[in-house]
Amino acid sequence: MAELTQKVQITDTATEVSRFNFWVDKQPCWEKCHCPEMIKAECPSTLYQFLPCWEIEGTYCKLDDRGATGKDTSICEVCRVYKKYGNSEPIRIKLFGKGMDTQLKALENIAR
């Protein structure tokens, strides 16, 4: 009986964790896209893991070198991460104002 109780508690804990971390049991976008450490440290998709990356404004891949703020999710619609985990649900940004500094993107492009 005690073993069963312990199993139920472990299951409850796993459910609780997955409720607060979208990426539990999934391959996170930063792994799937092989993002370098510098990007991982700054990208809001690693910092706010309770949402999938396509629901966060200003993730690294939503930025472009023309100073976009990262509201445009058209890149997500064709992305393999969204295709795998998005369940074909419409994309709607839910977290605003936490995006990467667009200057980082511009600096990286200059360094190429």
Ligand code: SF4
């Ligand atoms: S393009 Fe969109 S769905 Fe793909 S990894 Fe970037 S934020 Fe996520």
